Amino acid sequence: MTGLVLGGPASVPTPPRNGLRPSRSGSSDARAGRMASARGSLPGFGLSLGITLTFLSLIVLIPLSGLVWKTASLDGASLARAVLSPRALAAYRLSFGAALVAGTVNVVFGVLLAWVLTRYEFPGRALVDAAIDLPFALPTAVAGIALTTLYVEQGWLGRFLEPHGFKVAFAPAGVAVAMVFVGLPFVVRTVQPVLMDLDLHMEEVAATLGASRLYTLRKVIVPAVLPAALTGFALAFARAVGEYGSVVFISGNMPGRTEIAPLLIITKLEQFDYAGATAIALVMLLTSFVALFAINILQARIGRVGRIGRGSR
């Protein structure tokens, strides 16, 4: 049966097999249209559509519908109780607050790293560039235990910080540190191509016309970099809010103080409070969709539509 779809007659023009493959403009001139609509003449539309939709449904859509199914079975009062309980509110405050702080740190150092990588020549630049992606590649649990070991009281960094009153491990600051780690690549990888494309010539022209460095920075570089930096911020923020593995070791997990929202979901699941877990998951999902929506708008502004997620590797 699939042979019919895939191994169709190879003669050109291939007759359109269904209405889903219109010629480019619906032109009535078949001969001109054939050249223009060649994109639609390759066989395999039905099969690839079938595989795509089947896998997408089985692995993503049907499982996600479980969340909807569960939510539909909740009554409003218990939903509100679970969403607004003091413990849940403290968890959102920590997760969203730390993610905001981490995202801001990521913007500052991400832009700095992108600048250094695109503008300066220095030995080991390729290595530094590769190291940026490490947080994508390193399993989160490994990052979690490594960061915790660094920042505990006797750790390489903790032993210098704790005597001065900076408690990082098992404190909200530790949550932010872990989130900075996981978010590190996002801003660098969204800003880097923009800085690369940015015409050095324009900066030179600005300088020739008597613009000061600061003026050029403000009028030429910042407007170009800002949308990309904000996209990177939103991606890093969305990732940080949902992050579990790297945060759960360093946070200390004290309810109401250092308990992040994803951990609260797991705690509720372990107590078989499925309704409570679902309610908190919904709050988190809605937030990440808002972030995603913001990213889409920003991406449209810098003209790289449809490439969201590229940064999430």
Next chain:
Amino acid sequence: MKDPRWLRWSLLALALGFLVLFVGLPILTVFVEAFRKGSAAYLEAIRDPETLSAVKLTLLTAAISVPVNLVFGIAASWLIAKYRFPFKGTLLTLIDLPFSVSPVIAGLIFVLLMGARGAFGPFFERHDMHIIFAVPGIVLATTFITFPFVAREILPIMQDLGNDEEEQALTLGASGWQILLRVTLPKVRWGILYGVILCNARAMGEFGAVSVVSGHIRGQTNTIPLQVEILYNEYNLSGAFAVASILTILALGTLAGKKLIESRIRVRA
């Protein structure tokens, strides 16, 4: 117009200092802690039967979810790159969906759907099928998390390279399968490899989603990352870091492979 020397040096020092603090030191920590009790203890921790069974389960999980993602990735990018059809943007958004879902929520949805109290829980129980707190759940959650990886790497390359060769092959009488196997796949082979490497790294390292559905049954439903967690929570630091070093080497290998492929793609472009 170049930045003045003092500015260049201070920006460079600041950027590299940040990178050493957040990337260099954690990696160094993994290996220093792993070998703290010597290489004999390191080898012993890795040869531990529980660790070996975790390695096996991780390999099995990757061996299922990576090929599933590969087939999906090729089909989806063929569909999106070769045809115009309505709701293409919606389809792309749906494919990206797992990127924006917290790993914990990814685990949760499978528990809600297939757990003992879930929507299909009674059905699986009647047929004596164990999904949650068993290997199938781990594979499903991992496949969900990695779902967009291969498609997202192949698609832009397929779109950039266009369809001219495919259309010529069609004119010369090639069938759809022949075009796919002899023209399209060789064209995008580096993209495929790139996607597979990244997908594999994520599949082997996934922690949050797997943690929710695994049930942490020692020697049975523990993947390598979960084994790291167990050892760490038992205060067996050197053991935890020894096992973690396997994953760290995998991550470093992944980055090296990624760089290599990127230089290949750049040469072609």
